[in-house]
Amino acid sequence: MIVLDNVHKRYKSRRGKAPWVLEGISLTIPSNVNVGLIGANGAGKSTLLRIIGGVDQPTKGRVERRCRVSWPMGFAGGLHDFLTGRQNAKFVARVHGHENDIKERVAYIDDFAELGDAFDKPVQTYSTGMRSRLQFAMSLAFSFDVYISDEVTAAGDAHFRQKSLNAFKELAGRAGLIMVSHGEGTLKQFCQAGIWLNEGRAHWFDRIDDALMAYRESIPK
Amino acid sequence: MRNSLTISFTVWRALLLREAIPRLFEHRAAWLWLVVEPVFHVVFLAFIFYGLRVRSVGGIDMVGWLMVGLIAFFLFSRTAVQAKNAIHMSRALYAYRQVLPIDTVLARGVLEMFLMTVIAVLLFAGAILLEFVALPVDPLLLMAAWLGLWLAGMGYGLMASVGTEISRELGNILQLLMMPLYFVSGVFFPVSVVPQPYRDILLMNPLTHGLEAARLGFVPHYHAIQELDLSYLYIFSLSAIFIGLLLQRRFKRKLRAL
Numbered sequence: 001m002i003v004l005d006n007v008h009k010r011y012k013s014r015r016g017k018a019p020w021v022l023e024g025i026s027l028t029i030p031s032n033v034n035v036g037l038i039g040a041n042g043a044g045k046s047t048l049l050r051i052i053g054g055v056d057q058p059t060k061g062r063v064e065r066r067c068r069v070s071w072p073m074g075f076a077g078g079l080h081d082f083l084t085g086r087q088n089a090k091f092v093a094r095v096h097g098h099e100n101d102i103k104e105r106v107a108y109i110d111d112f113a114e115l116g117d118a119f120d121k122p123v124q125t126y127s128t129g130m131r132s133r134l135q136f137a138m139s140l141a142f143s144f145d146v147y148i149s150d151e152v153t154a155a156g157d158a159h160f161r162q163k164s165l166n167a168f169k170e171l172a173g174r175a176g177l178i179m180v181s182h183g184e185g186t187l188k189q190f191c192q193a194g195i196w197l198n199e200g201r202a203h204w205f206d207r208i209d210d211a212l213m214a215y216r217e218s219i220p221k
Numbered sequence: 222m223r224n225s226l227t228i229s230f231t232v233w234r235a236l237l238l239r240e241a242i243p244r245l246f247e248h249r250a251a252w253l254w255l256v257v258e259p260v261f262h263v264v265f266l267a268f269i270f271y272g273l274r275v276r277s278v279g280g281i282d283m284v285g286w287l288m289v290g291l292i293a294f295f296l297f298s299r300t301a302v303q304a305k306n307a308i309h310m311s312r313a314l315y316a317y318r319q320v321l322p323i324d325t326v327l328a329r330g331v332l333e334m335f336l337m338t339v340i341a342v343l344l345f346a347g348a349i350l351l352e353f354v355a356l357p358v359d360p361l362l363l364m365a366a367w368l369g370l371w372l373a374g375m376g377y378g379l380m381a382s383v384g385t386e387i388s389r390e391l392g393n394i395l396q397l398l399m400m401p402l403y404f405v406s407g408v409f410f411p412v413s414v415v416p417q418p419y420r421d422i423l424l425m426n427p428l429t430h431g432l433e434a435a436r437l438g439f440v441p442h443y444h445a446i447q448e449l450d451l452s453y454l455y456i457f458s459l460s461a462i463f464i465g466l467l468l469q470r471r472f473k474r475k476l477r478a479l
Binding site: 053054055056057059069071072078079080082083087090091092094095096097099 | 223227228231232234235238239242243246247313314315316317318319320474475477478
C-alpha cells in the first residue's frame with residue numbers, strides 16, 4: 001500500500017516560483033492492483049510517478065510506502081558513464097542489499113540485456129537502445145511489491161521489445177504496477193484501476209475504462 | 222524489510238566501491254596524477270627554497286619539512302573538495318531511494334582518507350630511503366594530526382556540499398577559499414617566525430596546528446609553534462562536522478529534490 005498525503009509539487013524556475021504541478025494529492029494505492037496514470041501532457045504524470053518512486057521529493061505533503069516500491073523502470077539516470085554495465089549492475093545490486101547473491105543477480109541482468117561483450121565495456125560506449133536494455137534488465141532483476149513504469153515497453157529493437165513485453169506481462173501478473181502510457185491499448189491491457197490527473201488534482205477510478213472516459217470528456221472539442 | 226542501519230551500511234559499501242573506480246581510472250593514469258600532484262608541489266617549492274639557500278627549516282631538513290606539510294595539507298584539501306562536490310556529482314543516484322545525499326559525502330570522504338593514506342605511505346617510504354626524513358619518532362602524534370586534518374576536511378565538506386546546492390555562488394566562494402588556505406596554513410613558511418600580532422591571526426587557523434603537529438610527529442626536536450594545540454583542531458573539526466550534519470538534516474528534502 002502506498003499512501004500519498006496532501007502532496008504538493010512545484011519546481012524552481014529562474015523567475016521565482018513556478019506554478020504548482022501537483023496541488024494537494026491524497027490517495028491510497030493498494031499494492032495488488034495495476035494502476036494507470038492518465039492525463040494531458042504536462043499534467044504531472046511523470047512528476048507524480050517520480051514522487052511515488054522516491055526519486056523526487058514533494059514540495060509539501062508526505063509519501064508513505066508500506067511495501068517495497070521499485071525505482072522508475074528504465075529511469076534514464078542512475079547509470080555511471082565511466083563504469084561498465086557489469087559495474088553498474090553490481091552497484092544497484094549492492095544498494096538493494098543483494099551482497100550475498102550478487103553473482104546471480106548480475107548474471108540475470110547480463111542474460112536478459114543480451115549485451116554480450118559490451119556488458120564489460122563502459123556505458124558511455126553504449127547506444128541508446130543498449131542503455132535502455134540494461135536499464136530494463138536491471139529493473140527486472142530485483143523483486144518489488146509494486147513496480148513503477150514510465151512508458152517503458154517501447155525500448156530496444158523488435159526482438160527485445162517482444163521479450164520485454166512478455167517479461168512485463170509476467171510482472172503485471174505477480175506484482176502491483178503503476179504506469180504512465182499514452183497508448184490506451186497498453187493501459188487497458190495491463191491496468192485495472194486508473195488515476196486521472198487534471199489541474200493538479202488526482203481522481204481515482206476503480207476501472208481504467210472510467211478513467212479513460214473522464215479524461216476523454218475533459219478534452220475540449 | 223531491512224533496518225535503516227543495514228541499508229546505510231550496504232549503501233556506503235556500494236558507494237565506496239563505485240566511487241573508487243572513476244577516481245582511480247576515469248582519465249588516463251588518473252591514479253598516477255593523484256601521486257604526481259603533491260610530488261610536483263614538493264619539488265617546485267624545494268627548488269625555490271634551494272635557490273634561496275634554505276637547507277633546513279625549524280631544525281629539520283627542508284625537503285622533509287615541505288613534504289610533511291604539503292601531504293598533510295593535501296589530505297585536508299582533497300577530502301574537503303571531493304566531499305563538497307559529492308552531492309552534486311551523485312545526483313543521478315538518488316533514483317535509488319536508499320541513497321541519501323549525505324551518504325555520497327561520507328563515501329567520498331572515506332575514500333579520500335584511504336587513498337591519501339596509501340599515497341602518504343608510498344611517498345614517505347621513498348623519502349625515507351632517500352634520507353629526506355627519518356621514520357616518524359612519535360607515530361601516535363602523527364596519526365592524531367592526520368585524523369584531525371581529515372576530520373577538518375569532512376567538516377568543511379559536510380557544510381560546503383549543502384552550501385553549494387543551496388546557492389551556486391556560495392559554492393564558488395567556498396571553492397575560492399582553498400587557495401588562501403594553502404597560503405596561510407604554513408605549508409611553505411614556518412608560522413613560528415612570523416612576528417606578532419600577525420602570528421596570533423595565523424594561529425586562529427586550525428590547519429596550522431594540524432600541520433605543525435604532523436611535523437612534530439616525525440621529528441620531536443622540530444621547532445614547532447609554541448602555541449601548538451592539537452585539541453583546537455579537533456574542537457574546530459568536530460564542531461564543523463556537527464554543524465554540517467545539522468545542515469544535511471535540515472535540507473534533506475531540498476538536497477534530493479531535482
